[in-house]
Amino acid sequence: MLQYILRRCLISIPTLIIISIVSFILIQLPPGDFVDAYISERLIVDGSINDVDALRASIQAELGISDSMIVNYFNWISGFPKGDFGYSFQHQKPVSDLIWGKLGLTFLITFVTLVFTLITAFITGIISAMKPYTLFDYIVSFFGFLGLAVPNFLLALLLMYLSLDWFGTPFSGLFSPEYLNAPWSMDKLWDALSHIWIPVIVVGTAGTASQIRIMRATMMDELHKPYVDTARSKGLPTYKVILKYPVRHAVTPLASTIGWQLPELVSGSAIVAIVLSLPTTGPYLLQALQGQDMYLAGTFLMMLAVLTIIGTLLSDIILALLDPRIRLS
Numbered sequence: 001m002l003q004y005i006l007r008r009c010l011i012s013i014p015t016l017i018i019i020s021i022v023s024f025i026l027i028q029l030p031p032g033d034f035v036d037a038y039i040s041e042r043l044i045v046d047g048s049i050n051d052v053d054a055l056r057a058s059i060q061a062e063l064g065i066s067d068s069m070i071v072n073y074f075n076w077i078s079g080f081p082k083g084d085f086g087y088s089f090q091h092q093k094p095v096s097d098l099i100w101g102k103l104g105l106t107f108l109i110t111f112v113t114l115v116f117t118l119i120t121a122f123i124t125g126i127i128s129a130m131k132p133y134t135l136f137d138y139i140v141s142f143f144g145f146l147g148l149a150v151p152n153f154l155l156a157l158l159l160m161y162l163s164l165d166w167f168g169t170p171f172s173g174l175f176s177p178e179y180l181n182a183p184w185s186m187d188k189l190w191d192a193l194s195h196i197w198i199p200v201i202v203v204g205t206a207g208t209a210s211q212i213r214i215m216r217a218t219m220m221d222e223l224h225k226p227y228v229d230t231a232r233s234k235g236l237p238t239y240k241v242i243l244k245y246p247v248r249h250a251v252t253p254l255a256s257t258i259g260w261q262l263p264e265l266v267s268g269s270a271i272v273a274i275v276l277s278l279p280t281t282g283p284y285l286l287q288a289l290q291g292q293d294m295y296l297a298g299t300f301l302m303m304l305a306v307l308t309i310i311g312t313l314l315s316d317i318i319l320a321l322l323d324p325r326i327r328l329s
Contacts, residue, residue, distance in 0.1 A: 125215025
């Protein structure tokens with residue numbers, strides 16, 4: 001098992017290198033750069049600039065982006081081992097000063113959402129498969145299709161309205177006003193957890209709905225196989241028959257989706273974060289891409305790639321634990 005994990009970790013190293021190169025090239029592909037966007041804003045504000053070319057050259061030299069794409073890439077990637085991710089042109093700060101606080105809150109929301117999605121899909125999918133075509137199954141199917149059909153941002157607006165209408169307080173942000181700029185403490189953590197339920201429901205609804213359908217379909221397929229009838233004929237209790245055999249096989253599709261669920265939860269929550277005023281990486285990533293802030297955008301894309309690698313590794317480990325044929329192949 002240890003060799004299997006080490007082999008997967010070694011494979012991820014060249015994968016991350018290739019992803020970093022492709023991400024940096026993609027950021028550079030749109031016409032213009034941050035300097036052009038900055039000069040356009042200056043032209044709108046000031047009305048005119050005497051020498052645009054001289055201003056562009058001076059800003060590029062000041063920001064250190066007058067070199068070629070290859071030089072800029074190696075300057076950026078060489079700082080990763082030291083925790084230096086470059087300089088954000090938009091925010092006039094090092095990227096490392098901007099991302100860590102946002103990443104912590106993003107990982108908190110992502111982790112809670114992932115746990116909520118998997119547990120809800122696991123339990124609901126089993127019950128729905130064991131009692132097909134009943135009232136419970138129809139209710140679950142209805143809310144499942146509703147969760148897939150309703151956009152996340154629309155659900156966020158609906159919950160914000162209900163929060164204002166029912167409780168008299170509009171939901172905005174992840175903290176109460178008194179904890180917004182306060183240092184981290186148990187009270188602030190509890191305050192964040194008390195506000196986190198709306199983002200978790202909004203972000204996790206579509207994923208939960210699809211995972212319930214997958215779990216239900218796989219579980220129903222396993223329940224009708226001969227080995228289940230054989231286990232029942234030997235007098236095993238129902239819970240042992242269900243948990244030891246069909247569930248172990250039916251949970252495999254859920255485990256295999258962790259690799260793409262983690263980055264999808266982070267990147268897919270950008271619009272939700274803007275609507276709910278959440279201090280996560282989504283709005284920063286959107287601003288960085290719009291402003292062609294290459295080091296900030298590249299770092300966020302690399303974080304998504306790392307999440308994908310971690311999620312895939314977790315999926316591989318869980319699948320290997322469930323099925324010995326995978327780790328012995």
